Amino acid sequence: MNALRLGQHAAMAALAIVTAMVFVALYAPIFLVALLSFFRLRRGEIQWDSFSLQWYGKLFSNEGLGQALANSLIVGFASVLMALVLATLLAFYVNARPGLRTTILQFVIFLPFLLPPIITGLSLLVFFSEWGVSRGLFTVSIGHTLFVLALAYRTILTRLQGLSRNLMEASQDLGATRWQTFRYILLPNLKLAVVTAGLLAFALSFDETMITLFLIGDTNTLPIRLFAMMRAGFTPEVNALVTLILVFSILLTLVIARYVGRGAIGGRFRL
Amino acid sequence: MAQGDGRLQIERLSKNYGGVQVLDAVELTVDDGEFLTILGPSGSGKTTILRLIGGFTEPSGGRITFGGSDVTHMPIYRRPFNTVFQDYALFPHMTVAQNVAYGLVVRGVPKAEITPRVGEALAVVSLEGFMDRYPTQLSGGQRQRVALARALICQPRLILLDEPLAALDAELRRQMRAFLKSLQRQLRITFVFVTHDQEEAISMSDRICVINQGKIEQIGAPKEIYYRPATPFVATFFGDNNLLPGHLHHDRRDTANVDTPFGKIVVRDPRVVDLPANAAITIAVRPEALHIVAASGDAATHDNRFAGQVLSVEFVGATSQIRVAAPAAPDHPLLLKVPSLAGESAVRPGDQVTVAWRAQDCAVLPATLV
Amino acid sequence: MAALSTTGRPGHPDRRRGWLHLFWLATVYGIPAILIVLPLLTFLMFGFWSVEEGRILRDFSFDNYFAFAGNESYTRVFTGTLFLALRVMIINVLLGFAVAYFLSRLEGRLKYALVLGLIVPLLMSYIIKIYAIRGILGTSGLLNKLLIFLGILSQPSDLFLFNLTAVLITLSLALLPFTILPIFIALEKIPANYLEASADLGATPWQTFRRVTLPMALPGTVVGGMFCFVLAVGDFLAPELVGGTRGFTYGRLVFSQFGMAFNWPFGAALSVILLIVSLGVIVAAGRLGSPKWLRQ
Numbered sequence: 013m014n015a016l017r018l019g020q021h022a023a024m025a026a027l028a029i030v031t032a033m034v035f036v037a038l039y040a041p042i043f044l045v046a047l048l049s050f051f052r053l054r055r056g057e058i059q060w061d062s063f064s065l066q067w068y069g070k071l072f073s074n075e076g077l078g079q080a081l082a083n084s085l086i087v088g089f090a091s092v093l094m095a096l097v098l099a100t101l102l103a104f105y106v107n108a109r110p111g112l113r114t115t116i117l118q119f120v121i122f123l124p125f126l127l128p129p130i131i132t133g134l135s136l137l138v139f140f141s142e143w144g145v146s147r148g149l150f151t152v153s154i155g156h157t158l159f160v161l162a163l164a165y166r167t168i169l170t171r172l173q174g175l176s177r178n179l180m181e182a183s184q185d186l187g188a189t190r191w192q193t194f195r196y197i198l199l200p201n202l203k204l205a206v207v208t209a210g211l212l213a214f215a216l217s218f219d220e221t222m223i224t225l226f227l228i229g230d231t232n233t234l235p236i237r238l239f240a241m242m243r244a245g246f247t248p249e250v251n252a253l254v255t256l257i258l259v260f261s262i263l264l265t266l267v268i269a270r271y272v273g274r275g276a277i278g279g280r281f282r283l
Numbered sequence: 284m285a286q287g288d289g290r291l292q293i294e295r296l297s298k299n300y301g302g303v304q305v306l307d308a309v310e311l312t313v314d315d316g317e318f319l320t321i322l323g324p325s326g327s328g329k330t331t332i333l334r335l336i337g338g339f340t341e342p343s344g345g346r347i348t349f350g351g352s353d354v355t356h357m358p359i360y361r362r363p364f365n366t367v368f369q370d371y372a373l374f375p376h377m378t379v380a381q382n383v384a385y386g387l388v389v390r391g392v393p394k395a396e397i398t399p400r401v402g403e404a405l406a407v408v409s410l411e412g413f414m415d416r417y418p419t420q421l422s423g424g425q426r427q428r429v430a431l432a433r434a435l436i437c438q439p440r441l442i443l444l445d446e447p448l449a450a451l452d453a454e455l456r457r458q459m460r461a462f463l464k465s466l467q468r469q470l471r472i473t474f475v476f477v478t479h480d481q482e483e484a485i486s487m488s489d490r491i492c493v494i495n496q497g498k499i500e501q502i503g504a505p506k507e508i509y510y511r512p513a514t515p516f517v518a519t520f521f522g523d524n525n526l527l528p529g530h531l532h533h534d535r536r537d538t539a540n541v542d543t544p545f546g547k548i549v550v551r552d553p554r555v556v557d558l559p560a561n562a563a564i565t566i567a568v569r570p571e572a573l574h575i576v577a578a579s580g581d582a583a584t585h586d587n588r589f590a591g592q593v594l595s596v597e598f599v600g601a602t603s604q605i606r607v608a609a610p611a612a613p614d615h616p617l618l619l620k621v622p623s624l625a626g627e628s629a630v631r632p633g634d635q636v637t638v639a640w641r642a643q644d645c646a647v648l649p650a651t652l653v
Numbered sequence: 654m655a656a657l658s659t660t661g662r663p664g665h666p667d668r669r670r671g672w673l674h675l676f677w678l679a680t681v682y683g684i685p686a687i688l689i690v691l692p693l694l695t696f697l698m699f700g701f702w703s704v705e706e707g708r709i710l711r712d713f714s715f716d717n718y719f720a721f722a723g724n725e726s727y728t729r730v731f732t733g734t735l736f737l738a739l740r741v742m743i744i745n746v747l748l749g750f751a752v753a754y755f756l757s758r759l760e761g762r763l764k765y766a767l768v769l770g771l772i773v774p775l776l777m778s779y780i781i782k783i784y785a786i787r788g789i790l791g792t793s794g795l796l797n798k799l800l801i802f803l804g805i806l807s808q809p810s811d812l813f814l815f816n817l818t819a820v821l822i823t824l825s826l827a828l829l830p831f832t833i834l835p836i837f838i839a840l841e842k843i844p845a846n847y848l849e850a851s852a853d854l855g856a857t858p859w860q861t862f863r864r865v866t867l868p869m870a871l872p873g874t875v876v877g878g879m880f881c882f883v884l885a886v887g888d889f890l891a892p893e894l895v896g897g898t899r900g901f902t903y904g905r906l907v908f909s910q911f912g913m914a915f916n917w918p919f920g921a922a923l924s925v926i927l928l929i930v931s932l933g934v935i936v937a938a939g940r941l942g943s944p945k946w947l948r949q
């Protein structure tokens with residue numbers, strides 16, 4: 013009996029080591045990038061006395077960067093807005109009529125998210141060029157809308173299905189009109205889901221590279237600009253930019269986690 | 284483990300959760316083949332006792348032995364006990380047959396042996412035709428019986444059941460009650476059964492263990508608990524009771540006089556022998572033991588009587604509940620239960636009546652009312 | 654408001670509601686049809702066309718597909734990429750399960766913090782992850798230093814950059830959070846009750862793990878594995894940045910048709926093949942991921 017317990021402890025210890033190694037592997041590279049944005053590297057060794065913020069300063073004088081950031085924000089807001097409206101409509105519709113038709117609809121909505129991004133990007137590229145739509149921020153926004161739609165839809169639908177029918181019936185039973193039920197019961201309950209979906213969608217859009225590459229034409233978003241700089245090789249400037257974006261991503265993740273994490277604190281997670 | 288020695292012994296078992304004492308030095312012995320019910324209000328610690336016996340929770344102190352050997356820290360899967368969970372915990376990814384076979388499969392019983400035994404176990408609970416269904420495709424009562432078959436197939440010496448009937452409707456519950464009881468007699472397995480339904484407890488158990496706030500109040504046969512409650516809590520938790528405070532005067536061996544607000548009351552309870560003279564005690568009298576008699580009735584059958592005024596008469600179905608207050612003790616109105624008969628009730632509020640009862644219907648609780 | 658009326662009874666056929674309903678249907682079915690299905694169909698068509706002197710020739714033929722099947726260097730890249738994605742998937746499912754299981758056994762703040770620590774890289778920009786990983790793969794990178802420090806290597810190896818191994822490492826690391834999270838959620842959803850019941854019926858911890866935990870976590874694991882495979886098989890960013898000339902993959906082949914080679918129809922045909930593979934995996938995962946007992 014003690015041998016068995018010992019075996020269990022040994023197994024858990026092994027898992028703990030694997031987990032620790034995975035976390036190190038996930039985080040070590042990005043910490044290194046952040047370090048190298050402050051310190052110089054000489055023959056593979058970090059020069060600890062070379063701390064400087066000069067590369068961050070250089071970023072401000074980088075011409076295209078401001079434009080790329082602005083474009084990223086425009087595309088992000090536009091696609092989040094479109095995706096949220098569409099996702100909400102779809103969620104209500106699917107929730108109201110479960111059946112074969114909506115199952116197929118759901119599958120179609122999920123395609124741009126599930127398929128390799130290269131396919132989504134290419135199909136839209138070919139489609140837009142066939143219809144003579146020139147590439148630019150508009151086409152990128154459409155691409156991003158489709159890409160983030162599934163996740164936004166799923167988030168809202170889950171919440172909608174979680175609201176028990178009883179809740180609506182109780183409200184109507186207590187004398188609320190349909191409008192009042194929508195206003196006082198449905199809306200407050202959905203708000204959190206919509207905000208979560210919006211944040212998630214924004215995070216995805218802000219980082220999206222592969223679909224964007226096909227649809228962007230000759231302007232830039234931040235990741236595309238970054239891709240171009242990276243192909244040129246390592247420069248401390250890229251490290252500085254990457255560090256800034258990382259900080260932004262982490263902050264955004266923490267905000268999202270606050271929303272998703274509500275109700276997930278005391279132990280069990282439900283996502 | 285030797286056959287016949289399946290006695291479960293719980294010694295000074297306690298459990299606290301983060302400093303809160305949930306179980307306090309519980310002492311309990313369950314005999315081989317006995318049907319023992321743990322009864323208590325919500326939050327009293329019933330589930331906790333069961334989880335400690337089953338091994339799902341580690342005790343903070345005390346010992347559990349089974350057949351003489353210590354099982355306090357034995358892993359769950361080694362204990363010769365099985366549990367029927369309140370929500371059944373049927374594995375959703377297995378069919379009924381797979382669920383029932385589980386205990387044999389994990390013990391490495393050969394396949395050829397498993398199939399007939401699953402059939403037998405399902406036959407015991409009359410679910411032969413349901414082998415290939417998934418738990419979600421069953422009704423509540425059917426799930427309950429699958430859970431039972433799943434536990435029985437392991438041939439446990441002891442089955443733990445945590446309010447297994449709570450989720451069933453009234454009619455099904457009555458059927459399952461009889462079924463469980465006859466099954467237990469037939470298989471001669473020890474049952475430790477948790478409920479907060481006293482009717483369930485009375486009708487099924489050999490003995491009942493009443494627990495309150497983590498402490499055992501009384502253990503005894505249903506009749507003993509009913510007629511000779513040991514504490515005011517048991518007296519009132521278990522059906523209605525009239526509680527009268529008083530002081531004991533020893534007279535003869537098991538018969539005594541008690542000074543109460545109603546005057547002198549004669550009681551007959553073997554337990555008075557052990558009590559010191561002039562002890563402060565509480566008398567419990569069941570409402571159905573009180574009778575309304577003619578003012579000049581014969582004193583031979585009714586040792587105690589007093590005159591009072593009817594406060595209220597309430598029809599509650601099979602019986603009517605009457606409240607009578609004595610002029611000497613207006614703040615201790617007594618409750619009577621008399622059979623309801625068609626037509627006008629014999630007494631009306633305001634009537635002067637005489638209430639009488641026998642000395643042996645008085646239970647003496649060696650405790651004062653709080 | 655219209656939303657609500659569709660959730661209730663079918664409702665009264667008054668005219669205003671009728672128009673609203675039509676608009677509703679048009680949005681809900683129209684937009685996905687035009688922006689998702691139609692582009693996919695267009696690009697299916699493209700695969701049957703060809704290009705001549707920089708202009709697209711709209712004659713239906715299977716030439717592109719024959720050209721692919723007949724050229725061994727293409728098919729080799731194709732099967733090589735399939736195996737690459739398969740290996741990434743297997744590595745990640747094994748690692749992902751171990752991590753997810755460990756996290757699901759934890760409690761309280763530590764668990765919350767570690768799960769958060771997984772979500773951060775999940776939402777982190779994909780190319781940034783690749784870039785960062787590339788930083789540790791070179792001959793003077795962290796990985797080589799670590800292996801030398803551990804005594805596994807005696808001198809820096811160039812095996813980890815600009816080849817398929819580099820792509821494998823990069824994809825595994827970048828996609829790992831996508832694999833862990835679905836598995837973790839599936840494990841979290843298993844009620845403690847079932848594990849107790851299993852032990853109660855005599856199963857050892859290992860048997861409980863194998864017969865209850867594993868099958869109940871299978872749907873989430875399949876989803877995690879699917880994400881990983883589909884994202885790996887179609888990826889071109891990681892091979893482009895860390896693969897060098899030796900780390901050529903199918904995704905890069907497709908991508909190049911839209912860049913330098915400028916042969917859209919051939920590129921479309923190549924990605925139709927990719928589409929078929931991906932759809933196959935998605936559908937198979939959908940089946941495996943929703944066994945009978947989960948569907949009511």
Ligand SMILES: Nc1ncnc2c1ncn2[C@@H]1O[C@H](COP(=O)(O)OP(=O)(O)OP(=O)(O)O)[C@@H](O)[C@H]1O
Nearest residue numbers: 300301305323324325326327328329330331332479
């Ligand atoms: N895991 C736990 N952590 C802290 N307190 C607990 C825990 N489990 C039970 N308790 C507390 O222990 C007490 C007894 O709980 P238990 O579940 O044994 O009650 P019970 O008699 O089965 O009640 P019920 O009839 O409602 O099921 C309760 O006050 C409960 O709040």
Ligand SMILES: [Mg+2]
Nearest residue numbers: 329330331445
């Ligand atoms: Mg309980």
